Amino acid sequence: MRAGGRCARLDSTMNEDAQETDTQAGDQRDEAYLPIAEHGLIGDLRTAALVGTDGRIDWFCAPxxxxxxxFASLLDAERGGCWVIRPVCQVSTHNQFYFPDTNILITRMLTADGIVEVQDFMPIVREQDPHHRQRLVRRVVNVRGRMRLGMRIAPRLNYGRERHRLERMPDGVRFVGHALALELRSSIALELDDTDAYATFNLDEGETALFDLETDCASEAAAADAGIGPDTGPVPCAVDAEAAEALFEAxxxxxxxxxxQSTYTGRWREMVHRSALTLKLLTHEPTGAIVAAPTLGLPEQLGGARNWDYRYVWIRDAAFSLYALLRMGFTQEAQGFISWLxxxxxxxxxxxxxxxxxxxxxxxxxxxxEEVLGHLEGYRGSHPVRTGNDASDQRQLDIYGELIDSIYLFNKYGAGISHDSWTDLCEILEWLLKHWDSTDESIWETRGGQQHHTYSRLMCWVAVERMIxxxxxxxxxxxxxxWTAARDEIYHQIMSRGWDPRTRTFVQRLSTEPGRPPExxxxxxxLLMPMVKFISPVDPRFLSTVEAIADRLVMDNLVFRYDPSQAPDGLDGSEGTFSICSFWWVEALARTGEVEQARLALEKMFTYANHVGLYAEQIGLTGEHLGNFPQAFTHLALISSAINLDRAMG
Known part of the structure; x- marks a missing residue:
């Protein structure tokens, strides 16, 4: 039995008082994996970790x-590694919530013996504190009764490919790898086996156990790259109760x-603010970059092959995130991304x-x-597991419109753009004026060959129009x-070749030649056409398109991005509904005057959020979360739809 699997099931070496057989613990694959939605997110604006409702951290990249x-047991319960804290007796109820208005996650576990909660957080690394190292703090508080708990930490470095060595420290243990070391300090005594540290301990009512995992980069360059201060001496340790409380309060x-700083005071404040806090968690503060999601390999179809790495900065996603943050008054984040851009x-x-x-x-x-991590089985057997992303080599012409639109908004609501940035934009526009009438893979990053996509033409129009x-x-x-002549030419092409007069809808791909109807x-x-000011939301062409989308792509206000059976995308398998499209649907309804229908659609979408208000990329037909989690794209669309629906409702 591999150590990673033991971590997922609380190995009997730390669970001697409540031993169960392996068959009782469950050897079936699905039992080894929590649903994607059964997680909360913590982070320090450098990286992030997923914490399951059962007390396990099953995803964490560092630094x-x-x-x-x-930790990556989310992608392989046996080999990935995790860090679990939980009662050794039967848990009747798991609850999880965020400490109000923060990204501190609290997991409560109710048993017949009492109630215990695990407070998970990552203190923010501040530039003015050069001695602050990256850390993940877990504070275990016994709320009621007398509890016996087990803890096992089983890191598996470099996606589980690298073996580490263990070194004892006076107050904990050090896991030493090739490029990364982790130091775990604990307020309770730890035992070691070949690769892991573990403990079984008792807590009386009101007592606390403390664990402080610190990241130690192998070089100063790696630490600087992560935005972490050098190790220049002792730092206050979170296993000291006063120090832990100070870190928590800070x-x-x-x-x-x-x-x-938020200026949003509308009807859906709790959901909008949670989305804003999530977008902030996906920001890499030292550079200003905004990642699309903190995970890789979570499937768009269970058991399928649509499993991608989203831990990068998509120009499109980050530009939309900038829009959402600017609308709420978060200009510092906007300035950070503009500097990165x-x-x-x-x-x-x-x-x-x-x-x-x-x-x-x-x-x-x-x-x-892209690299396939063939040694990992994938979430519930969904493989291959990929790191890297070959879509970086695609041509996606729409990114220029999303990019320039975000700069236009920053110029309008932020500090304004510099002369150098304007000069750079003019050079990029010159390239776009020569290439806008080209094929590409567009927003959905299809792998079935380049096409003339209507959405890409739309965003080329946006790029030229915003520059004007x-x-x-x-x-x-x-x-x-x-510029004006090019803008008008793109407009007329969309209206003539992106419009199907037979079905009275705007379509995915332009017709191959003027006068010939498209597929x-x-x-x-x-649905974004009126949102980017290309067309009036009450134009008959847009209204009939909305009706067609309602008939063919919408299911109980969940929206598919397209029908792969009609438009093969070069990938095997199916996928769920796209959450960003569902929020676009809300906004489209609001703009077309269907305000009550839009409100109902938004309220229904809120029911698909997980227990702490987070969304994966997709929602399956039975409401399960699919794809990487949580996704910036979805949360920024929630913010936009809520703000615009508030405005429509008055």
Missing amino acids: RFDSPSV TVDFWRRWLR AERLRDATDGRVGPLRVMYSIDGHDHLP RMARQRGLPGDLGR SILDASV
């Missing part, structure tokens, strides 16, 4: 979001001070796929080759006559 994993204070603009070259890549690593690298607006508003230099393939991305 950055895109670093190799430390973390509470950070999140509440940050959230007080300015470096990408300066580095832009006229490459094979264009001056900008679809995605980048946190520090701006654009070489992200900025030039006129700020008196910035530009060839407005030529009647619906795509939920065209």
